Amino acid sequence: MNVRAKLIILMLLFAAFPMAISSQGQEIPIGWDLGIETETDAAPTFDLDIDGEVVLEFWIDNQNIQSLTLDIEYEIPFDGSVNGPDSIEVSSQSNETFEFTVHGVNIETFAAGLSDRFTIDATVTANGVAPSFPPGADSKDAEGNLTIPMVVDLTVDLAEPSGPMNAGTTTSLAVTVSNAGNAADSVYKATLTDSCPLLEITGEEELESTAIEPNNNLTKYLNVSSSASHPTKNCVIEIAIQSKGDFDAGRSVTADSAETTLRVVEDRGGSGDDDGNSQSNNDDSDEGDDIVSSNWTPVWPGAVIIALLWAAFASRRL
Numbered sequence: 001m002n003v004r005a006k007l008i009i010l011m012l013l014f015a016a017f018p019m020a021i022s023s024q025g026q027e028i029p030i031g032w033d034l035g036i037e038t039e040t041d042a043a044p045t046f047d048l049d050i051d052g053e054v055v056l057e058f059w060i061d062n063q064n065i066q067s068l069t070l071d072i073e074y075e076i077p078f079d080g081s082v083n084g085p086d087s088i089e090v091s092s093q094s095n096e097t098f099e100f101t102v103h104g105v106n107i108e109t110f111a112a113g114l115s116d117r118f119t120i121d122a123t124v125t126a127n128g129v130a131p132s133f134p135p136g137a138d139s140k141d142a143e144g145n146l147t148i149p150m151v152v153d154l155t156v157d158l159a160e161p162s163g164p165m166n167a168g169t170t171t172s173l174a175v176t177v178s179n180a181g182n183a184a185d186s187v188y189k190a191t192l193t194d195s196c197p198l199l200e201i202t203g204e205e206e207l208e209s210t211a212i213e214p215n216n217n218l219t220k221y222l223n224v225s226s227s228a229s230h231p232t233k234n235c236v237i238e239i240a241i242q243s244k245g246d247f248d249a250g251r252s253v254t255a256d257s258a259e260t261t262l263r264v265v266e267d268r269g270g271s272g273d274d275d276g277n278s279q280s281n282n283d284d285s286d287e288g289d290d291i292v293s294s295n296w297t298p299v300w301p302g303a304v305i306i307a308l309l310w311a312a313f314a315s316r317r318l
Contacts (some may be wrong), residue, residue: 031060032090034122034140044144045115050151052080052105058120058142059097062090066128072098073123077146080105087125102146112150112183119143152245153181154212154255158237164263168228173260175239177207178217186211187218187255188244196235196264197223198227204239213286224262232266 026174037057038044048054062068068090074082084100123139124132132138159174179185189203206220224237240257 017133022292034142035059036142036144047147047149052107053103055101057097060090061095067091069126070122073121078105083285107148108151108182110148115145115147117143148194150183150245151181152243156241156258158257158258158260160260161262164265166265167226167230167267170225172221176217176294177211184211184213186244187241188247189242191240194237198230199235200225230264235262283318
């Protein structure tokens with residue numbers, strides 16, 4: 001066996017069996033380690049964002065006297081994918097960090113708060129310039145947890161009126177809130193607005209604070225009252241909702257809004273267009289009926305009598 005072969009065997013022994021070597025009374029650490037980068041000492045747990053992504057880091061601490069080449073493999077839960085290095089080289093006596101991105105998780109198909117483990121496997125393929133022997137014998141793994149976030153997806157629908165309403169009367173409008181998110185949610189605040197000052201709408205508070213399970217909905221009714229002096233007008237009614245999930249997360253946003261148009265017909269004492277069949281789409285009151293006038297002058301009735309007497313006198317003379 002030549003000298004070169006002996007040196008290679010010695011290098012492989014150093015890589016396969018980490019130990020502490022004493023030199024002039026000081027211990028030189030031998031070996032390598034793998035871990036997940038985290039800001040706390042607790043088990044690394046990471047929340048995916050609402051797009052099903054998260055950027056993570058792992059570290060390799062190589063205290064060997066030669067560099068290491070390692071193959072990296074990832075196991076990602078929730079049918080996720082990963083973008084990250086699959087082969088790395090770490091210098092001797094160094095600690096290096098590497099970034100990888102988990103993506104492609106369809107978080108809407110999983111319950112909010114669900115957590116599952118991900119794993120990183122690192123296998124030494126070379127010690128310096130020498131291949132690792134036996135192949136795959138020197139490997140380590142590190143793991144952490146990925147957590148599904150809450151998806152806020154409340155929508156609101158405001159039913160169309162069944163027809164116009166007369167001034168001085170009341171009607172109701174159905175409003176439905178649906179939860180297409182991945183956790184139970186509720187309406188934190190419902191806000192109503194309308195374009196007619198003489199219109200009063202109540203009942204929106206009935207939507208608030210009632211838990212709605214995923215893929216379920218909640219229907220309540222708004223009470224609409226119009227003043228007896230309300231003119232004929234198209235009134236735009238709008239409702240906007242804020243999610244409790246958004247509020248708890250510190251997001252002051254509108255989850256959804258909807259609007260509809262209600263036509264109010266003024267009271268004309270039974271002679272106006274109480275039937276609500278007006279085709280006008282203007283917001284102003286309907287105009288009065290057009291007056292059609294004649295362009296001929298009425299004949300004095302006495303002139304007709306004189307004409308008849310004159311005709312009778314003329315016929316006697318003949």
